[in-house]
Amino acid sequence: MTLPRIAVDAMGGDEGVQTMVSGAALARRRHDKFKFLLVGDESRIKAALDAHPNMRGASEILHCEDVVGGDEKPTQALRRAKTTSMGLAVGAVKAGDAGAAVSAGNTGALMAMSKLALRTMPGIDRPALAALLPTLGDNDVIMLDLGANTECDARNLVQFAVMGAAYSRIVTGREEPRVRLLNIGTEELKGTEELQQAASTLRAATGLSLSFDGFIEADKINRGTCDVVVTDGFSGNIALKAIEGAARFVTDLLRSAFTSSLRSKFGFLVSRPATELLRHHLDPNNHNGAVFLGLNGVVVKSHGSATAAGVANAVDVAARLLENELTQRITADLAELGGTRLRTNGAEGEAA
Template sequence: MSLPRIAVDAMGGDEGVRVMIDGAAEARRRHDQFQFLLVGDEARIKTALDQHPNMRGASEILHCDDVVGGDEIPTQALRRAKTTSMGLAVNAVKQGDAGAAVSAGNTGALMAMSKLALRTMPGIDRPALAAVMPTLEDDDVIMLDLGANTEADARNLVQFAIMGAAYSRIILGRQPRVRLLNIGTEEIKGFDRLRDAASELQAAAPGLDFRFDGYVESDKINRGEVDVVVTDGFSGNIALKAIEGTARFVTDLLRNAFTSSLRSKIGFLVSRPATELLKHHLDPNNHNGAVFLGLNGVVVKSHGSANAAGVANAVTVAAKLLEDNLTHRITSDLAELQARRADESAGESAAAK
């Protein structure tokens, strides 16, 4: 299948042009049908492309030397949406010059630019940031929102669940298990908005091709018992950073333990295959590529510190969402939900008469 090309903000990320181009080239080695619009400083992009002959016939360069700073506040960045590499990459999706945009730049600025240029889909009040995380089982877990919205009401949470489930079906190829993040699994726990969202999801899930399993606590997110975890951006961002911090803590703790003595070093050599497997499983580059769900277009956020393999994963995520038409899936599910709500409203009106 021929995919629309992917716009890459070549100037974003901690390492800049070299890693972004290396990542795009690695993605194309995995999937030789990928085509790219590379946005950024033309001279630097051409220098980086010299190392990747496989990219020459697959890439067009859109010159731009203005870059959104990592600490730039979104409102400031928005004023330069038409001159920065990030803004031009997103605008390429709006204009139809690319099917998706990938950037490793400032998350807040990318969300603001994407929302302004692409707008939210009909039936979606707010877009959400979703990411994939590893679990103890073979399948990964999707979590949203991770920071796009500090607050979310019941209606928002239901929409997040629908978007996350549609994304999960693309990854898993089966009906996902959806849960709301809460402080307990009992029905009485949590805020009213959580209980209201749970009630609607329980009723709507059978017609929307996902299974709603109630609540999940934060210590169960990575156990493999849930496929989609839904929450507001404030709680989601805290949970995500706690998980990432714990992963780094465990990795550093093992490194310190294995280098503390000669006996420990020998033990490390014996257990090295297991520790390498653990390192691979916890490496964020292997799950890189957060998605802004709910927009009229695909925008993927790569981690700022991602290496080439991580950028390649983010590009692959963008292509996968295009190939499986994520926006159409979400639109169809929203239409089903609206029809269900209309039927319930009609039934209530008839009963009142």
């Protein structure tokens, strides 16, 4: 099969063209069959490509000068979808010129542009932002939604479960990824009505390629006992950032503890391989690449401050999702779930 190209918004993000191009080149070493469409200022992209001769042959440049600002409102950015590097990268996916777009730019703008250009898949009401988080287990856990939808109904949550499971099958290789709904307790009657309805639909659903294991509390997300954590965008964003902040808090404390005395400093130096391992495990660059699931095409958001290695991971996510035909998998799973049943459950939810 001919693999679709990956469009890279070379201008988005805080680190500039060099980092985006180097990241794509790094990713290409792991996926050497992929070709790229690099969108942005031609002369700067060409200069960046000088350091990556192999990448040059695999890349086409789509020139543009306009860039979406980091603080720009999505509605404003939308108006410049046809002139900005972000808009053109997403547009290439819409036109079939590329299978996936990767951008390190403004998340809200990327979401708005992607929704408008690519539309949601049949059977999906709203796309969701999904990311991989480190765990104590063998695989990363997928959490979604992380902020695309502030409020979600039961039907949205069930669709997120199906999409997250399709993604997790690619990541973990499990036939039936273990899915849980994020809640403030594990008892059946805990949490909001939306959560209880979503749980009851997932419990009753048969033929889904996932194992629904009920609710999970936020302190268990990283334990490695669950493959997909489903939540609304508000709670998901709170949980994600709380985890990031707490991890940074602990490592900051650790650093100051280790430098508090000469003895500690010495101990720190001796055990540096251990602390390096910790740093590697917690480095957000190693988990970079959040995916907008549920669109007719793959869109990956790289962290704005990601390094070249981080960008490479985001491009890697795009490549793996294309190789494994994520979009087609989700379509098949949705057919399995049965549009009718899901719709009925959603309607009941709204009536209640």
